[in-house]
Amino acid sequence: MEMIQIVGLGLMATVLILVVREQKPMFAFLLAAFTGIFIFLYLIGKIEIVITVLEDLANRSGIPSIYLKTILKIIGIAYIAEFGAQIVRDAGQEGIASKIEFAGKVFILVMAVPIISVIVETVIGLLPDGS
Amino acid sequence: MSAIFQIAGIGIVIAMIHSVLKQMGKEDMAHWVTLIGFVVVLFMVVRLLNELFQEIKTIFLFQ
Numbered sequence: 328m329e330m331i332q333i334v335g336l337g338l339m340a341t342v343l344i345l346v347v348r349e350q351k352p353m354f355a356f357l358l359a360a361f362t363g364i365f366i367f368l369y370l371i372g373k374i375e376i377v378i379t380v381l382e383d384l385a386n387r388s389g390i391p392s393i394y395l396k397t398i399l400k401i402i403g404i405a406y407i408a409e410f411g412a413q414i415v416r417d418a419g420q421e422g423i424a425s426k427i428e429f430a431g432k433v434f435i436l437v438m439a440v441p442i443i444s445v446i447v448e449t450v451i452g453l454l455p456d457g458s
Numbered sequence: 459m460s461a462i463f464q465i466a467g468i469g470i471v472i473a474m475i476h477s478v479l480k481q482m483g484k485e486d487m488a489h490w491v492t493l494i495g496f497v498v499v500l501f502m503v504v505r506l507l508n509e510l511f512q513e514i515k516t517i518f519l520f521q
Contacts, residue, residue: 336459336462339462340462343462343463343466344466346466346470347466347469347470347473350469350470350473350476351469351472351473351476351492353496354465354466354468354469354472354473354495354496354499355469357465357496357499357500357503358462358465358466358469358499360503360507361461361462361465361502361503361506362462364503364506364507364510365459365461365462365506367510368506368509368510368513371510371513371514371517374517375517378517378518399517399518400518402518403514403515403517403518404518406514406518407511407514
């Protein structure tokens with residue numbers, strides 16, 4: 328029944344934000360940011376369990392840990408970028424939100440470069456000699 | 459959880475104080491009150507944000 332709690336929290340926060348926005352829009356923005364952070368912080372605990380299982384699986388199957396680390400970093404960057412962009416978008420700054428998302432994409436690309444190079448080297452190794 | 463009500467309450471109380479001080483003709487005082495309330499709430503938000511980022515760092519980025 329945690330889902331109902333989250334939905335209730337969201338509805339309650341929305342009503343409070345609507346009340347406060349009439350008087351002070353600044354406080355409404357901070358309240359929205361706080362609610363977002365609160366829900367995210369709650370979910371992080373759940374995500375941690377899944378991540379632990381993934382790490383365990385990767386250790387058992389003998390995948391080099393650098394791959395899992397890279398993938399987890401990419402997921403983390405995606406979460407943070409999305410979170411920041413949404414808060415900024417809520418405040419009405421569409422342009423800055425797009426830049427945050429763009430920065431997230433660039434960082435993910437930078438993280439993925441070692442994996443891409445490994446793939447290219449594997450493919451080159453598969454090719455027959457002399458071709 | 460109660461922090462959300464806290465922030466909303468601070469916002470409403472600050473708005474009330476603001477309008478009361480404005481009625482009394484102390485315009486500059488009213489703005490100071492708003493600014494201080496804003497800083498207090500900002501402090502709360504930033505502290506929680508710091509907690510969130512530390513958590514994300516330990517889970518995803520292995521630091």
